[in-house]
Amino acid sequence: MTVLEGGCMCGGVRYRTEAKPLRSVYCHCSQCRKWNGAPAIVGAQIDRSGFTITGTPATYRSSASAQRQFCPTCGGSLFYLSDETPDLISFMVATLDDPELVPPTAHIFAADGLSWSRIDDNLPKHRAWLDTEEI
Numbered sequence: 470m471t472v473l474e475g476g477c478m479c480g481g482v483r484y485r486t487e488a489k490p491l492r493s494v495y496c497h498c499s500q501c502r503k504w505n506g507a508p509a510i511v512g513a514q515i516d517r518s519g520f521t522i523t524g525t526p527a528t529y530r531s532s533a534s535a536q537r538q539f540c541p542t543c544g545g546s547l548f549y550l551s552d553e554t555p556d557l558i559s560f561m562v563a564t565l566d567d568p569e570l571v572p573p574t575a576h577i578f579a580a581d582g583l584s585w586s587r588i589d590d591n592l593p594k595h596r597a598w599l600d601t602e603e604i
């Protein structure tokens with residue numbers, strides 16, 4: 470069984486799970502860009518039961534249907550919570566102690582990607598969410 474552990478830069482907020490992520494995807498949307506100060510993020514969605522968080526992340530409602538959580542001390546982006554899937558949580562894969570464990574398998578919101586930020590892998594690039602067409 471693979472244990473996934475990670476946390477923010479200062480270590481004030483840590484997480485751990487033994488569950489297997491449902492998916493791991495690059496997101497190129499403008500909200501993720503602002504949140505991370507980066508051209509894209511990689512987020513993995515996983516069952517919230519058994520996902521333990523130590524420390525207290527700060528919470529920001531980033532849209533009508535979603536909240537984002539981050540470390541109040543170092544500012545590290547950590548979790549994405551959708552009101553539509555309350556049983557799931559997404560964590561930022563780059564915050565894992567070993568990000569190699571959860572490689573992304575697709576791009577979402579690829580249509581919003583920056584022209585100078587090209588990721589030349591062969592993964593499917595969806596226009597918006599995973600159920601939208603590839604571009």
Ligand SMILES: [Zn+2]
Binds near residue numbers: 479482540543544
């Ligand atoms: Zn921190």
Ligand SMILES: [Zn+2]
Binds near residue numbers: 497
């Ligand atoms: Zn996004």
